[in-house]
Amino acid sequence: MVLMIAFVSDLVERQRKFLTDRAKERVVLQSDLLAASAVPQITTEDYSGLNEVLETLVQDKAVRYALVTDAAGKVIGHSDISKVNHWLVDPESIRILHSKVKTTQFIESEQSVKAASPILNQGETLGWAWVAGDFRDDAKAIAVVRRTGIYYVLIAVASGLVFSIVLSNTITKQLRLLLAGTERLSRNELGEPVRITTDTEVGTVARAFNDAMRKLHEQQLEVDRARHELEAEVSERRRAEEELQNANRAMETANESLQRFAYAASHDLQEPLRAVANYSELLTRRYRNKLDEDANDFIGYIHDGAVRMQSMVKALLDYSRAGARDGSKPAAIDTAEALDDALKNLQTAVEDSGAKVETHKLLPVHAHRVAVTQIFQNLIGNAIKYTTDRRPVVKISSVADGGFLKFAVQDNGPGIAERDYERIFTIFKRAHGADIPGAGVGLSICAKIVQGYGGKIWVESQKGEGSTFWFTLPRARSSITQELDPVTRERSSS
């Protein structure tokens, strides 16, 4: 708008200057002409001829009036005859009369420009020719130009306003809303879309931005949902783990107190039982012939019962002690050495039975040597104890099973009925009669030890063919990657 006003003002000013200059040139030319044509009239004092020239001159619409004065400023001819014989009185004219003799022009008023040319004859100033040019037409033209300029400025301002309003309502406003949308995006506030205010390209961009933001929002909601679910799952799992830990701790405490109770009870029971057995034996010996047959039988029952109870109490004591760790931590132990210890303990039984014991190379396990020795001793001891009329053959092997080693102690004994597979691992439960001595605690001790290491024990059997006792123990970490090398070593009593 400012540029427009400046441009129009400049245009008007140039136009005005052009018209003024043209008018000045014209009056100068006319005053020069008048001065030239006035010479003969003045020299001949033909003032009527002079008036004719003046009348002709004012025929031109651009000339307001014209006059001729003598050198002193007295009007000798005038386009307005009534002004003849008047004197020039205005200061500007007087100044020209007294200044250097030459054609001079000056602005007389807003509507007129005046020129004065000296009337010269052979170097003598006869007078002055004065022509006043009319500025009014030019002023009108300038006014038209100015008005037109103002119209154009107004039109330009109005269209500029309309353009800027349209621009603001379409592009600018939409861009502002889009910018606010990107700010919300940077603050991760994806729920509020950008309002669409136009169908232009900017509106299309805003629509695409909304689509992208909506997708992002949906994804974020999905991620939030998944995270909440995961958090709930994690806290649920943590709670379950805590419960399990609490239950484990409670079970450990209960186990420990049960163990202490079993140990204390069996230990304390031994003394009175020994007394009952000893005194019942003493009774038998001293009063055998003094009592009747029934009394002798009763004393015998008391003695047998006490002895049986003694062996049961001892078994209970063994069971309660089994797997007691004396505070030491499990470590990698050489399984073959533990097996050797067990076989040394069983040396007499092996020799007496003439049994053949075959062992494969065994990988190390993560446990206690005494505990592993006890497992082998119980299982191999049973394999030698429960036999048929065949020569006992015991095979010991192992195979890797994930982080565990799976051991097999296989015999060729009488085998076990399927209904006894589980119960024989319970304390005092036997599948054989009293003809084969035993307290029914060996397998329960094995189960207790194995379970203490997180392992399992079970039996598979073919009646009349033999049994295989399986148990698992954690592998020593160093052996996890090692492969089992089945080198057979044979041990035999012979």
Ligand code: ADP
């Ligand atoms: P015990 O041998 O003192 O009776 P165990 O707990 O060691 O106690 O065994 C429980 C029962 O399992 C035994 O009484 C026996 O009936 C059965 N048993 C154990 N080992 C064998 C085996 N190798 N062959 C057949 N039966 C067996």
